[in-house]
Amino acid sequence: MVTLGEKLKKLRFEKNITQKQIAEYLKIATNSYQSFEYGKLRPSLDTLTKLAEYFEVSTDYLLGLVDEPHHKNLRIKVDFRESFHSRVDALSDKSRKDLDEYLKLLETRERGD
Numbered sequence: 878m879v880t881l882g883e884k885l886k887k888l889r890f891e892k893n894i895t896q897k898q899i900a901e902y903l904k905i906a907t908n909s910y911q912s913f914e915y916g917k918l919r920p921s922l923d924t925l926t927k928l929a930e931y932f933e934v935s936t937d938y939l940l941g942l943v944d945e946p947h948h949k950n951l952r953i954k955v956d957f958r959e960s961f962h963s964r965v966d967a968l969s970d971k972s973r974k975d976l977d978e979y980l981k982l983l984e985t986r987e988r989g990d
Contacts, residue, residue, distance in 0.1 A: 884939055896914070899928075
């Protein structure tokens, strides 16, 4: 069975990034990230989630619960984010402000305020 550290190292090499770069993304010390790869430390749930999002894999894959790194739903989520961001980037400043206000309204509705 492949360990979490081995998976992180493989994914990092695939993205051609350094331990320092991923540590900066996670806002942790480089030696803390190195400890994940060496199997000396386990990342927190929050950090594990950030790693999964960064590498575009599921947390289940990182934890060894599934062998396939990419779940169909995750790919759809990533595709949606990329599409959404490019569409927002094309908007005028006024339209972005309007969108921000609309999103605040939706968030309020979701919370039930």
